[in-house]
Amino acid sequence: MRFTRDQVVAELRALRKGRGVQKPDVAEQLGPALRSLCGISPADDPAVVQVKLLGRLRALIDELPEDLGLVVAVAMGLHPETRQKFLQERTEWLAARMERDPRTVRRRIDEGVGLLVSQALAGTVARRDDNLGWYVRRFEAVLRHDKASPECLELRCIVAERPELAGIELSFTVPPASDDPPELLVEPVYGVTVTGVERVRRNRFTIRLGLPRPLAVGEEHDFAVITRPAAHQPMRSHYVYFPERRCDEFDLRVRFDPDAVPARVWGLAEAFPRDVDEIRPSEDILVPDAVGEVHVAFDHPRTGLGYGAQWA
Numbered sequence: 001m002r003f004t005r006d007q008v009v010a011e012l013r014a015l016r017k018g019r020g021v022q023k024p025d026v027a028e029q030l031g032p033a034l035r036s037l038c039g040i041s042p043a044d045d046p047a048v049v050q051v052k053l054l055g056r057l058r059a060l061i062d063e064l065p066e067d068l069g070l071v072v073a074v075a076m077g078l079h080p081e082t083r084q085k086f087l088q089e090r091t092e093w094l095a096a097r098m099e100r101d102p103r104t105v106r107r108r109i110d111e112g113v114g115l116l117v118s119q120a121l122a123g124t125v126a127r128r129d130d131n132l133g134w135y136v137r138r139f140e141a142v143l144r145h146d147k148a149s150p151e152c153l154e155l156r157c158i159v160a161e162r163p164e165l166a167g168i169e170l171s172f173t174v175p176p177a178s179d180d181p182p183e184l185l186v187e188p189v190y191g192v193t194v195t196g197v198e199r200v201r202r203n204r205f206t207i208r209l210g211l212p213r214p215l216a217v218g219e220e221h222d223f224a225v226i227t228r229p230a231a232h233q234p235m236r237s238h239y240v241y242f243p244e245r246r247c248d249e250f251d252l253r254v255r256f257d258p259d260a261v262p263a264r265v266w267g268l269a270e271a272f273p274r275d276v277d278e279i280r281p282s283e284d285i286l287v288p289d290a291v292g293e294v295h296v297a298f299d300h301p302r303t304g305l306g307y308g309a310q311w312a
Contacts, residue, residue, distance in 0.1 A: 003032070003033035003036060003037075005114075005117050005118060005121060007031075007033045008033045008034065008037060008117045008120070008121065009113060009114060009117050010031075011030070011031040011033050011034045012034070012076070012113050012116075012117065013113070014029070014031070015029060015030070015034065015076070016075045016076050016077070016087055016109075016113075017087055018085065018086065018087065019077050019083070019084075019085055020075065020076045020077025020078070020087070020090075021050075021053060021054060021057065021076050021077050021078060022077040022083060026046075026049070026050060026053065027046040027049040027050065028046075030049070030053065034053070037056065037120055038052045038053050038055075038056040038057075039052055039056070040052050040053070051245075051246065051303055054078070054302075054303055054304055055244060055245070055303045055304055057076060057078060057304075058073075058078065058273075058303070058304030059244070059304075060116050060119065060120050061073050061076075061078065061116065062273055063116075063119055064112060064115060064116060064119075067108070068108065068111060068112035068115060068116075069112070070094075071094055071098075071105065071108045071109050071112050072109065072112035072113055072116055073272065074090050074091075074093065074094050075087065075090060075091070075094075075109045075112075075113070077090070078272075078304075079272055080270050080271070080272055080275075080305070081093075081272075082094075088102075091105050091106060091109070094109075133160065133161055133162040133165050133168075134158050134159060134160050134161055134162075134165055134168055134215075134245070135158065135159055135161060135245050135246035135247065135248075136156055136157070136158055136159075136243070136245065136246065136247040136248065137157040137158065137159050137220060137248050137249070138155075138156070138157045138248060138249040138250075138251070139154070139155070139156050139157075139241065139247055139249065139250045139251070140154070140155040140156075140250075140251045140252075140253075141153070141154050141155075141239065141241070141250075141251070141252045141253070142154075142155075142252075142253045142255070143239045143252070143253070143254045143255065144255055145235075145254055145255060145256050145257070146255050146256055146257040146258075146292060148231075149228060149229065149230075149231050149233075150228065150229065150235045151226055151227065151228035152226065152227050152228070152239065153189070153224060153225075153226050154224060154225050154226070154227060155222070155223075155224040156222070156223055156224070157220055157221070157222050158220070158221055158223075159218065159219070159220050160215035160216060160217055160218065160219050160221070161217060161218075162217060163214075163216060163217050164214040164215075164216075165211065165214060165215040166210065166211055166213075166214045166215075167195065167208065167209060167210045167211060168208075168209050168211070169206055169207065169208050169209070170206070170207040170209065171204065171205070171206060171207075171244060172184060172204070172205045172206075172207055172227065173203055173204045173205075173242075174203050174204075174205070174229060175203060175236040175238075175276075175277075180233070181199075181202050181203070182202075182203050182229060182230075182233060183229060183230035183233060184197060184205045184207075184227060184228075184229065185227070185228050185229070185230065186207050186225055186226070186227055187225060187226040187227075187228075188209075188223075188224075188225050189223075189224035189225060189226060190222075190223060190224050191211075191212070191221060191222055191223025191224060192209040192210060192211060192212075192223040192225065193209065193210045194207065194208070194209060194210075194225070195208045195209065195210045196208040207225075209223070209225070211223075237262070237279070237310060237311050237312055238268070238276055238308060238309065238310035238311070239252060239254060239308045239309055240268055240271065240276050240306040240307065240308035240309075240310070241301065241306065241307050241308050242273065242304060242305065242306050242307075243301050243302070243303050243304070243305075243307075244303065244304070245303065246303070247300070247301055248299070248300055249297070249298070249299060249300075250297070250298045250301050250307055251295075251296075251297045251298075252295070252296050252297070252307075252308055252309060253293060253294070253295045254293065254294050254295075254309050254311075255291070255292055255293045256288055256292040256293070256294075256311075257292060258288075258290070258291060258292040261288045261292055262288075262311035262312060263312065264281055264285070264311060264312050265285070265286040265287070265288060265294050265309060265310070265311040266281045266282045266283075266284050266285050266286055266309070266310055266311070267282060267284035267286055267296045267308070267309055268282060268284075268306055268307060268308050268309065268310055269282075269284070269298065269301075269305075269307050270302060270305045270306070270307070271305060271306035271307070272305065272306070273306060275306075276306055276310065279310065279312055281310075281312070282310075284296075286309060294309060296308070296309055
């Protein structure tokens with residue numbers, strides 16, 4: 001069943017009231033248009049409904065211009081600094097941050113929601129049925145920042161959630177550190193073959209991986225790849241993982257050159273995508289050891305929020 005733009009906008013306006021998407025009973029308050037947009041089926045339990053809803057909304061918000069993305073995230077209750085009980089309180093927080101009156105902020109919220117819905121219905125943000133077919137049991141990343149060209153060894157254990165899972169897709173963002181479009185090189189280590197690397201936005205890539213054989217439902221599979229920027233390309237001062245699906249464990253180790261350790265290194269947890277660009281040290285200060293390494297680990301990182309390390 002197809003839904004009009006006005007129907008989706010109306011459901012989002014209703015959803016943003018009160019605590020927004022953080023309502024305990026949010027699954028019961030979703031209308032048919034949002035359920036369709038987020039790929040929610042009648043068989044999904046409330047926990048699955050919330051995962052699908054938050055993941056879809058965060059992906060859509062990430063495609064908006066920065067100013068509109070912020071106001072929509074706050075209005076919907078998705079921004080980690082604004083979990084107030086009422087929409088009016090979140091609007092006042094935005095007004096203070098933007099140095100605008102609340103009436104102007106409300107117009108900006110409506111503008112952002114309208115653009116989000118238009119992009120969603122036009123298919124600007126691709127939905128992949130693949131997202132429902134597997135989840136990550138464990139993800140380990142080892143970033144080698146002690147090399148002339150940084151590279152990251154990424155090891156994953158995935159679990160199939162649909163029969164005959166023969167391939168998967170990973171999303172990877174390379175924040176630009178210069179005016180040139182970033183490049184991404186992907187090398188299989190074991191357990192997969194790289195069938196394609198597609199640039200979907202200036203700094204965002206889709207990595208397509210083929211599995212050795214189709215997996216059955218519930219079957220686990222381990223694989224590893226190395227990702228690296230082009231040799232001439234500098235790297236931004238962070239490694240942050242934004243889960244797009246269920247992930248049970250995320251483990252990150254960053255190795256710096258012992259003779260060139262950053263002045264400050266800190267951990268990030270539940271970070272909003274645009275907060276990472278502000279380079280504000282968190283209270284989780286990480287001290288590199290004698291060989292220049294820091295290590296952080298996270299259990300059940302939340303879909304759409306960022307986890308990792310940053311330095312300056």
